[in-house]
Amino acid sequence: MATIRPKISDRQRRAMLVHRHLLAPSARATSVEQVADALVALHATEPATVFLSVAARMTGATPQAVEQALYEDQSLVRMLCMRRTVFVVPKALASVVEASTARTVAARERGALAKVLADQLGHDAAWLQAVERDLITALADLxxxxxxxxxxxxxxxxxxxxxxxGKPYETRARISNKVLTVMAAEGRIRRGRPQGTWASAKFRWTLAEPHAQVPADHARIVLATCYLTAFGPVTLDDIKWWTGWNLTHTLNALAGTGAVEVDLGHATGYVLPDDPVLGPPDRADSGPAVSLLPSLDPTAMGWRDRDWYLDPAHVPELFDRNGNICPTLWCDGRIIGGWGQHEDGRIVTHLLTTETDRRVRTAIAAEAARLTEFLGEVRIRPRLRTPLVRRLSG
Structure with a gap:
């Protein structure tokens, strides 16, 4: 007799998202590390995203608390890993991320750099290795x-x-940034404090401690388990996209987690056998769960299939041509609009739906005030120029 798969509705998934991703006031974390643990990895392509992702989910969050975790305690590690994207991950997970994804990314980066150096400058691998040795020595001194x-x-x-x-956007630049990127991807150096404010993209560099060696197959199972814990139920395509793995690695890792199938209505999903979503629904919060999330926030970018929390009609307003999402406004696990910051520091919001009542609008104003306090004198200028970002910045 065929096994009946549990059915998980979109509404259940949104309720799960609100609590697991700490978007309800009652679910907020009390430390930076708790936020990172809940989300597995924080997007860090834009430096401000890490800080704002924490601010949305932590009680009493301050930029100084995030800086403490990144640069003093080093409880968070910045890595070039999944989908060749810069993330910040919990230190305890760094070796797993390195073995499961970053190692492959680093090898590709080194291969690409070696080809460019050979083709354009005539330098071989021995030349690059000598330069890297000199770089390590210089950083040790500096x-x-x-x-x-x-x-x-x-x-x-x-x-x-x-x-x-040969392209219209052809540029010439020093090889320094490429070499630093490769060495950082390999975990030999790391980004230190930025120059200027915490939102600055001009980083200093320092030597890094090597990660513990973990077998790649085992690391992929561990990372897939972490992803299912934070984002499940997910589809096979979600896992493959989020990790950047090929299909074989994705299937093997999924099998290693012991995940079970669920019916998502439009697709087959997967959850861990002990996932609370399979049990009785939790009691809903009494008030609306409103959040102002930054560009590339890990919740907004956590699934390939987003129709259950995002109206497809709103995609052109929120995403750029590369599939990156701008700052978003959330309510009860659904994207309902976006936000921006004026030069005078004011937080402005734009609703993409008319289905909001007074309680939601009051909660939006409260979150905008909370974010304003966190930002202080810092001004956020998202690099993503989506139609909604241009409208709000105007």
Missing amino acids: GEADATQIADAVPQLKERITFSP
Whole structure:
């Protein structure tokens, strides 16, 4: 007799999202590390995203608390990993992320750099290795330095290569940033404090401690288990997209988690056998769960299939051509609009739906005030120029 798969509705998934991703006031974390643990990895392509993702989910959050975790305690580790994207992950998970995804990304980055150096400058692998040894020595002496200071100490890094040759956006730049990217991807160096405010993208670099070695197959199972815990139920396509794995690695990792199938209505989903979503529904919060999430927030970018929390008609307003999402406004596990910050510091919001009542609007105003206090004198300028971002910035 065929096994009947439990059915999980979109409403159940949104209720799960609100609590697991700490978007309800009653579910908020009390530490930066709790936020990172709940979401597995925080997007860090835009430096401000890490801080704002924490601010939305933590009681009493301050920029100083996030800086403490990143640069003093080093309880969070910045890595180039899933989908060749920069993330911040809990230190305890760094070796798993390195073995399951970052190692492959780093190998591709090194191969691409070696080809460019050979094709454009005639340098071989031995030349690059010598430059990297000099870079490590320079950083050991300097302690912490930006790319310009490192290039002053290692003049070979000032050589230039052409990016996107023959394209309208062709540029020439020093090889320093490419070399630093490869070495960071390999976990040999790491980004330290930025120059300027916590929202600045001009980082200093320092030496990194090596990660413990973990077998890749085992690491993929552990990472898939973490993802299912935080984001389940998910589809096979969700797992493959979020991790950046090929289909074989995705299937093997999923099998290793012991996940069970559920019916999502439009697709087959997977959850861990002890997932609370399979049990009786939790009592709903009394008030609306409203959040202002930043560009590339891990919740907004956590699934390939987003129709259960995002009206497809709103995609053109919120996403750029590369599939990256701008700052979003959430209510009860659903995207209902977006937000931006004016030069005078005011938080402005734009609703994409008319289905909001007074309680929701009051909660939106309260969250905007909370975010304003967190930002202080810092101004956020998202690099993503979606139609909604342009409208709000105007």
